[in-house]
Amino acid sequence: MKNIINLFMIISLFLLSCETEVKxxxxxxxxxxxxxxxxxxxxETNMGYASIFLTKSSQYYDESDPSRISNATVTINDNILLFEDPDSAGFYSTDQPIFYNDQLIFKINILAEIDGDAGSWTATDNFIEVPLIDSIYYYYEETSSTFQEEGYYVKIIFNDPPSQENYYCLDVLVDSEDLFTLNPGTKWSSIFQDRYINGQELNFIVNDEPIDIGSEVTVVLSSISEQTYFYYFNLYTLMTETQDIGAAPPFPLNGNLISNVxxxxxxxxxxQVRNYSYKSIQILN
Structure with a gap:
């Protein structure tokens, strides 16, 4: 389970609150x-872990590492305290699992200083239940084509809940290493919605490049909000449309951190709150 938790600490996740939009x-x-x-x-366990990384913003094209924010007070739902890692400034996490008790909304409070000014920020997000991955398997593609090389490919099967809109993030780890690429089209880490597949049983490939024999593949399916889905999409668009030095960002991103001062x-x-399901499989000869 440690590898799964680490996945969410590696990937930079962003979410737009369902209730408040902050441009x-x-x-x-x-x-x-x-x-x-x-x-x-x-x-499966209904246990959760929180991890927070706090920094101070810099100029858009500044390539230096951002300044980390230490000595902040971070709480979830006003009663769950996060602790700063003594060996890694700016990283905060829970020291005990958080048990899910049917809460629909979670809130985070952050008390920190920015250049000597004391600040307070609040954000909320909704919990959305994820369907379980029913099965995982692999097959060998013997013939190369324009879109697929010869080799081993992994598939998962799960049932999309009917009569509701669902948004997902799919992440793939190979030998415990995340292969994340910020691209809505890659199958190593992808976002998708059920607009055209609502209520269907889904059976699809999770990797767009073949996987070596002996590798262990872990697939993580997470529920995300509609706003998260479009935040990822806009973030990818922002990155691809501002390649030239000096080019202005084409639009602002949206966040849900409200300043109280x-x-x-x-x-x-x-x-962001996520509910995730995962399965692993080893590619054997």
Whole structure:
């Protein structure tokens, strides 16, 4: 399970709250709080872990490492305290699992200083139940084609819940290493919705390149909100449309971190709650 938790600490996740939209300009010169905030619940154990990374914003094209924010106070639902890693400034996490008790909304509070100014930020997100992955298997593709090389491919099967809109993030780990690429089209890490597949049994390939014999593949299916789905899509669009040095970002990203003090602006990044299901398989000869 440790590898699954690490997955969500590796990938930078962003979410737009279902209730509040905060437009933020990532090219703003004024320093802001930047928060990568994840609360991930295992669908089988109903236990969750929270991990937060706090930094201060910098200029859009500044290639230096962002300044980390230490000595912050971070709580979830006002009563779950996160602790800063003594060996890694700016990283905060829970020291005990969080048990899911049918809560539909989770809230995060962050108290921190930005250049000497004390600030307070709040964000909320909804819990969305994920369907379980029913099975995982692999097959060998013997013939290469324009879209697929010869080799081993992994498939999963799960049933999309009917009569509701669902949005998913699919992540693939090979030998415990995440192969994340920010691209809505890659099968190593992808986002998708059920607009045209609502209520159907889904059986599809999770890798777009063959996997070596002996490798262990872990597939993680997570529920995400509609806003998260479009945040990922907009983030990818932003990255692909601002390749030239000096080009202005084509649009602001949206976040859900609300500033509670007038002297500091709303934060960048988002607080996100995920419910995930996962299965693993080893490719054998």
């Amino acid at each position: 933020v300009n990532i090219d703003d010169a004024n320093p802001r709080l930047v928060s990568e905030s994840y609360l991930n619940f295992d669908s 007038s002297q500091l602006e709303n934060g960048l990044g988002n607080f």
